[in-house]
Amino acid sequence: MQAGGTPALGAAAYFTLAGALGAYFAFAAVQGNHGLFQRVQIEAEIVALRQTRDRLSGELAVIENRTRRLSDGFLDLDLLDERARDVLGMMRADELILR
Secondary structure (H helix, E strand, O other), X not given: OOOOOOOOHHHHHHHHHHHHHHHHHHHHHHHOOOOHHHHHHHXXXXXXXXXXXXXXXXXXXXXXXXXXXXXXXXXXXXXXXXXXXXXXXXXXXXXXXXX
């Protein structure tokens, strides 16, 4: 302290700088690129991506099953008939179509 009872200018600058740095690092810890809010957002995105992965895995299993059933080694005639009707719009001569 100086003679008049006021703090020294150097000490005030030191505490001001230390307070500003502390505030900056606290802000960065919460709001920054690697902060708490970013972490929460990334964890929510991970959950959403895992759900999408699981849904797509189920769809892939269905497609793989159909592909196997239509392959040369294992031909499912009912599935082949269904696909021909759907894709080509075919029907048997003895069938009636109701709309």
